[in-house]
Amino acid sequence: MLVQIKSNRSRNAWWRSPLVLRHAVMLFFFIFLLHVAYDHQVKGGGPRGTPSVEAYCPFGGLESLYHFLTTGGFIRRIEPSAMVLLAAVVGMTLLFSRGFCGWVCPFGSLQEWLGLLGRKALRKRYNPTGAWDRGLRYLKYVVLAVVIGLTWWTGALVFRDYDPFLAFFHLGAGIDELPWAYAILGVVLTGSLVIERFFCKYACPLGAVLGILGRLGITRIQRDAANCKGCNLCRVKCHAHVEFLPVTEIRDPECNHCLDCVAHCPKPNVLSVRGPKWRFSHPVYATLLIAGLFGTIWTSKLAGKWQTRPERVSYTNAAGKPDAESIRGWMTLAEIGSGYGIPLERLYREAGIPNRVAPATRLNRIGPEYNIEFEPETVRGIVQAFLAGKPEAPQPHGGGKPPHAGEGEEPEVRGFMTLNEIVLKTGVPREFFVRALQLPAGIDPRKPVREWMHDHGRSIQDLRDAVAAYRKGKR
Ligand code: SF4
Numbered sequence: 265m266l267v268q269i270k271s272n273r274s275r276n277a278w279w280r281s282p283l284v285l286r287h288a289v290m291l292f293f294f295i296f297l298l299h300v301a302y303d304h305q306v307k308g309g310g311p312r313g314t315p316s317v318e319a320y321c322p323f324g325g326l327e328s329l330y331h332f333l334t335t336g337g338f339i340r341r342i343e344p345s346a347m348v349l350l351a352a353v354v355g356m357t358l359l360f361s362r363g364f365c366g367w368v369c370p371f372g373s374l375q376e377w378l379g380l381l382g383r384k385a386l387r388k389r390y391n392p393t394g395a396w397d398r399g400l401r402y403l404k405y406v407v408l409a410v411v412i413g414l415t416w417w418t419g420a421l422v423f424r425d426y427d428p429f430l431a432f433f434h435l436g437a438g439i440d441e442l443p444w445a446y447a448i449l450g451v452v453l454t455g456s457l458v459i460e461r462f463f464c465k466y467a468c469p470l471g472a473v474l475g476i477l478g479r480l481g482i483t484r485i486q487r488d489a490a491n492c493k494g495c496n497l498c499r500v501k502c503h504a505h506v507e508f509l510p511v512t513e514i515r516d517p518e519c520n521h522c523l524d525c526v527a528h529c530p531k532p533n534v535l536s537v538r539g540p541k542w543r544f545s546h547p548v549y550a551t552l553l554i555a556g557l558f559g560t561i562w563t564s565k566l567a568g569k570w571q572t573r574p575e576r577v578s579y580t581n582a583a584g585k586p587d588a589e590s591i592r593g594w595m596t597l598a599e600i601g602s603g604y605g606i607p608l609e610r611l612y613r614e615a616g617i618p619n620r621v622a623p624a625t626r627l628n629r630i631g632p633e634y635n636i637e638f639e640p641e642t643v644r645g646i647v648q649a650f651l652a653g654k655p656e657a658p659q660p661h662g663g664g665k666p667p668h669a670g671e672g673e674e675p676e677v678r679g680f681m682t683l684n685e686i687v688l689k690t691g692v693p694r695e696f697f698v699r700a701l702q703l704p705a706g707i708d709p710r711k712p713v714r715e716w717m718h719d720h721g722r723s724i725q726d727l728r729d730a731v732a733a734y735r736k737g738k739r
C-alpha cells in the first residue's frame with residue numbers, strides 16, 4: 265500500500281503530478297455539491313425533496329454540537345449528516361492533517377481556481393506576506409469564537425446569514441434571502457483573484473478549527489535537510505508562505521497538504537508526506553483521505569444515522585398542537601389543506617391564488633411557476649387565523665394579493681426562532697419580553713418560542729406586539 269516516492273522530476277508525465285490528481289479530486293467534490301445545490305433548487309427540500317448543501321457542511325455539525333450534546337437534537341436546518349461529516353473531517357484531520365481543505369472543500373477549490381484565473385489575468389499576483397498578513401490570519405479564530413458563542417447563546421444558526429459558502433451554493437434562491445452572505449461572497453470572490461485562498465486564510469471558521477486540529481495530525485510534509493539544496497522554491501510556491509528552511513517538519517496550521525511544494529521541489533524525495541513510519545505517495549494519500557470520508561459515511565448509513573433531510577412532514581409544534589409556524593416553503597397547498605384541515609377553497613380565496621394553480625404546487629414554486637406575486641408567508645398567516653378560529657377574511661380585490669397586514673414581508677419574529685435569536689435580531693432586551701409578556705423565569709431562551717409560548721398562554725402575535733410596543737416606547 266505505502267510506496268516510496270522515487271522522484272518528482274523523473275515522473276515527467278504531467279498526469280502523474282500531485283497537482284493533477286488533487287485538482288481532479290477537487291473537481292469531483294465541487295461538481296457533486298453543485299449538483300446537490302441545483303437539485304435542491306429544482307426539486308425543493310423536505311422529506312420528498314432533495315437535501316440542501318447545508319446537509320453536507322461539516323461546520324453545521326460543529327455549530328450544532330452543543331445543542332446535540334445537551335439535548336440530543338439539532339438546531340434548525342441542521343440534519344444528522346452534518347454531524348457525521350464533522351466526525352469524518354475531525355478524524356481525517358487527526359490522521360491526514362488539513363487534507364480536507366486542500367483536497368475536498370469545494371469552497372476552498374473555488375477560491376483556488378479563481379486565484380489561478382487571477383494569476384493569468386492580472387499576470388502579477390498580489391499574495392501578500394508580512395506582518396499584517398500574519399496578523400489577519402488570526403481573524404478566522406475570532407470569527408470562529410464569535411460564531412460558536414452566538415450560536416450557543418441563541419440556539420440558532422447565526423452564521424447562515426453571513427456564510428459566503430452557502431450563498432454561492434444557494435443557486436437561484438435570490439439575493440434577498442441572504443443579502444449579507446451575498447455581499448460577503450462578492451468580497452471573497454474578488455479577493456480570491458488577488459490573494460490566494462482569501463477566505464480560507466483570513467475568515468473561514470472551519471479552517472480555524474482544522475488548523476488547530478491539524479497540528480495534532482500524524483501525517484506531515486517533511487524536508488530531508490541533508491539533500492535539500494536550499495533554493496526555497498517550496499516557499500515561493502506555497503500559497504500559505506510556510507517557512508521551510510528553518511525546519512524539517514511542517515507544523516504550520518496554514519498548511520493544507522496541497523502538495524504544491526512537493527510537486528515543485530527540484531530535488532527528488534526531499535519533500536514528502538510522511539506518517540510516523542512511512543512516506544506516502546500522493547495517490548495513496550488521496551486514496552486514504554477519500555476512503556476515510558466515504559468510509560465514515562457508509563458506516564453511518566449502515567448504522568442508520570445518515571440522514572440528509574427531514575424524515576416526515578410535520579404540522580405540529582413540540583407540544584403536539586397544530587402550528588402554522590411548521591409550514592415550510594416545500595409544502596404543497598394540498599398538504600397544507602389536509603394537514604391543517606383548512607378547506608382549499610378558503611386557502612385559495614384568502615391567499616388570492618388563482619384557480620389555475622395546481623394544489624400539488626409547492627408554496628415556494630407558486631410565484632415563479634405561475635408568474636404571480638405570492639409570498640409563502642401569506643399562507644402561514646391564513647392558517648394561523650384559521651387555527652385561532654377566526655372567520656374568513658374578506659376576499660381580496662384585484663386578485664393575486666391577499667388582504668393581510670404586512671403582506672409580502674417576512675415577519676421579523678417567527679415561531680421557530682429562539683428568544684435569544686429574537687433579542688439579537690430585534691434589539692429588544694430579553695427582560696422586556698419577560699416583563700411585557702409576564703413570562704416565568706424558567707423559560708429556556710435557546711429553545712424555539714413555539715415550543716413554550718402556548719404553555720404560557722402566549723402567541724407569536726404577542727411577541728410581535730411586544731417588539732412593536734418596545735419600539736413605540738423608544739420613539
Ligand atoms: S479553510 Fe474553510 S473554505 Fe478553505 S478549504 Fe478549509 S474549510 Fe474550505
Ligand code: SF4
Pocket residue numbers: 485498501502503504505506514518519520521522523524525526
Ligand atoms: S507547505 Fe506545501 S503542502 Fe503545505 S500548504 Fe504549503 S505548498 Fe501546500
